[in-house]
Amino acid sequence: MISSLTGTVESVGLNHAVITVSGFGMRFSATPQTLAGLRRGESGRVSTSMVVREDSMTLFGFATEDEREVFDVLLGVSGVGPRLALAVLAVYEPEAVRVAASTGDDKAFTKVPGIGPKGARRIVLELTDKLVPTGAPVAAGADGGVSSAVGQPWMEQVLEALTSLGWTEKDAEKAVRDTLRHEPELEESGDVASVLKATLRHLGQGHSSRSGR
Structure with a gap:
């Protein structure tokens, strides 16, 4: 069982990345937060979990154990x-x-x-009995787009990442708009990882709605 990967980051996608270890390119799926910490061409490490099914073996990567x-x-x-x-x-x-x-x-x-x-x-x-809080602090969400963001390449990437996680395109766009309205500096930066992380934080705190699917 592969429990971790350490090597050179070959590529980073919206929902996956590839790390080369001893000449083998190991592809894994991961959250946007984990992927945001990886840089192509640099050394990277992720903890991993392999899900084995009859017709596939899929690796999932995480920033922490x-x-x-x-x-x-x-x-x-x-x-x-x-x-x-x-x-x-x-x-x-x-x-x-x-x-x-x-x-x-x-x-x-x-x-x-x-x-x-x-x-x-x-x-x-x-x-209930399987996950017990450790007492570690939990980051609170910020309070909370913007029409000029529509059509921007980074906006399309953020929406694609959110829809790949299960949100509808309509709900994803509304969530990003709400986030940018409360944190306009994110729109100026145009940084995909930052906008995505902030939007997920807002969604987690319930500041943006989604369809009940």
């Missing part, structure tokens, strides 16, 4: 696959997931695309 641990626990919940588990970690930090699970906050999980009220209750029920 804490994220991987929560990912693996989420996979043990009925109806939660790797894509959904990754979406949870794209919206919430590991400690926030622990807090939501231990306090029975099922509404927190409904903010993740693909998780409805029923699924959220099941997640809380099955995780």
